[in-house]
Amino acid sequence: MTSKLYEILSQVFDIDISLINDQSSPETIENWDSFHGLALIDALEMEFNIQFSISEITDVKTVADIKKHLKNHSIEI
Amino acid sequence: MLFNTLDFLIFLPIVLGIIAIFHYRKFQHIFLIFASLFFLYYTDNYLVTLLIFTILLHFYIGRAIFNANSLRRKKALFVVGLAGSLGLLGFFKYSDFSITQFNILGNIFDLGSEISLLNLALPIGISFYTFQSLSYIIDIYRGSLTPTKSLKEYALFVAFFPPLVAGPILRASHFLPQLKEKLEKSNGSERLKLFIIKNADLKFGISLMAIGFFKKMFFADNISPLVNNIFSNPIGMESFSIILGAIAFGVQIYCDFSGYSDIAIGAAAILGFKIPLNFNKPFFATSPSDYWTRWHISLSTWVRDYLYYPLVFKHRRSNIMVFSCLLASMLVMGLWHGASWNFIIWGGLHGIFLAVFTVLRKKYGKSTESFFKTKFGKIFSIVVTQYLIFFTFIAFRIQNFDHMWYAMQKYILLDFNTSQTIEIIKNNEFPILLLILFTILHYISYKKGNLPELISKLKLRYWILFLFCVVLPISLFYVGSAQEFIYFQF
Structure with a gap:
């Protein structure tokens, strides 16, 4: 599942998958702005058939945080 | 106090000197709160009370939101917290602007007498510390932050003098863990040291x-x-x-x-x-x-x-x-x-x-x-x-x-x-x-x-x-x- 998440991140942010790790953040990924942030939410919600809350979205600072919130939605990563 | 004045060039070394000399974490913590309040009082005089009010309001509202047992009560407390600080900001910053617009409309529709302006002094830094303090209760309301139990910790988060009057606007989730780490570090020779000034x-x-x-x-x-x-x-x-x-x-x-x-x-x-x-x-x-x-x-x-x-x-x-x-x-x-x-x-x-x-x-x-x-x-x-x-x-x-x-x-x-x-x-x-x-x-x-x-x-x-x-x-x-x-x- 981690590879699936990285694949989505790679597509949304248009960067090589090898550049993504759990510590990746808006500071390390140039394209990670509010527009791509919302695009990422869309992609994750569609892929995993879930709905995030506002607090989950604003809490995300790194890829590890996304994993944490996916786990809260019972998505095993 | 302006950063680019002699006053600040005297204030900062005194603060750092006292922090460096007195290695008692409780003293250092309280001293920094009072130094920060003095920093604002020096320019803003009695308007420093607005900062103190904001600190007290959001500290207690934050805890009350966290402990509330129904969503309705959470919401009501949250609205009180928002209205309290935004009300202050609105009153001091936007009263005269609103009155002016109202008077202009009054003249257009020929409503007669004008409302006189309040001519209030704008409290320095109010836009910054209001937003900083608001983020704390919003995060608690959303459930993404656990409120601090210590009023002193919260006071230093809102009043910390370097970013107090013109930012950057701090987030509690970023600042409070750093402060806690300093307060709770208690092993070996660093037992009593809180703010250690490292080279x-x-x-x-x-x-x-x-x-x-x-x-x-x-x-x-x-x-x-x-x-x-x-x-x-x-x-x-x-x-x-x-x-x-x-x-x-x-x-x-x-x-x-x-x-x-x-x-x-x-x-x-x-x-x-x-x-x-x-x-x-x-x-x-x-x-x-x-x-x-x-x-x-x-x-x-x-x-x-x-x-x-x-x-x-x-x-x-x-x-x-x-x-x-x-x-x-x-x-x-x-x-x-x-x-x-x-x-x-x-x-x-x-x-x-x-x-x-x-x-x-x-x-x-x-x-x-x-x-x-x-x-x-x-x-x-x-x-x-x-x-x-x-x-x-x-x-x-x-x-x-x-x-x-x-x-x-x-x-x-x-x-x-x-x-x-x-x-x-x-x-x-x-x-x-x-x-x-x-x-x-x-x-x-x-x-x-x-x-x-x-x-x-x-x-x-x-x-x-x-x-x-x-x-x-x-x-x-x-x-x-x-x-x-x-x-x-x-």
Whole structure:
């Protein structure tokens, strides 16, 4: 599942998958702005058939945080 | 207390000295709270009570929201917390603006007598500490933050003097864990030490503060006469003069505000606190959206997290809603800067640019991607973005509507006359030279990444040479009196 998440991140942010790790953040990924942030939410919600809350979205600072919130939605990563 | 005065240059070493001498964590903690309150009291006198009120209100409301056993009660408490601090901000900052608008409407509809203005003094830093404190109760209400049990911890988070009056706007989730770590570290020789001033922090902090003073006192204060020359009355100015004025003001306000942020972050770093950067080479932004990840980052992320996301979240697939929410968020951001129409226009322009860019990117993003990845595409996007950004600075700088409208028309509809601009350049050689020097340094900083970090790692003799190179031009070209930081008025 981690590879699936990285694949989505790679597509949304248009960067090589090898550049993504759990510590990746808006500071390390140039394209990670509010527009791509919302695009990422869309992609994750569609892929995993879930709905995030506002607090989950604003809490995300790194890829590890996304994993944490996916786990809260019972998505095993 | 202004950073660029003798008062602060006496205040800071005294604070650091006392922290360094008395290694009792409780004392250091309480001393820092009182030093911070004194820092504000020194300029703001009795208005410091508003800060104390905000601290008490949000500390107790935050705990009450967290402990509330029903959603209804949570909501009610949250509304009280919001209304309390926004009410204060609104009363002190926007009363006279609202009364003026009301009187104008009254005159239009011939309603008779006018309401007299309150002429209230604007409490320094109120926009900054109100937003900082609000983020705390919003995070608790959303369930993403556990409130602190200690009023002293919360008081230092809101009142911490380096970023108190002009930011960066801190987040509790970032600051409180750092404070807790200092308070709870209790092993071995560091048993009683709280704020240990480390050499590396000291060197980094001083480097950043030196850069901040350099930006403010060497660049901003010396570019200011050129800006005043052009914008005090722009009527009759050529297009190129207006463009020069817009660029000069953009550089002035960047050096002024990012200089303040650097000094604040540097002073906090000396005390061992990490505050995120507030600016990141904004004049190399490649889009309006990229610009807001580089300019006043602590405010733009605040507006994004606490205003834009909640507004747009449920409607993010609708272009019209994305457009409207971006516009609304940026109008609020404009109004945050000051109770004046020019700031609202400034925010509105940014909102339109952001919204148009976001909608265009949604539609044409993929098909134009390859072009914008080329070197030419990148330079093209930087030039177009900066042309728009400097255009918005006209609204930020000029309050008189006739003057603003004239300058905006000239900025867009070029007249290609040059004689007056050449005259202005001849009469302002030093500010022009500073603009060129700034461009070179901004480019080096863009290419090299984190310059303060690199400078702080220099060998001691080179580092002292760096300080000398910074202090010398500041003292040689000091304008004669401490100029207020532009963002103090917000």
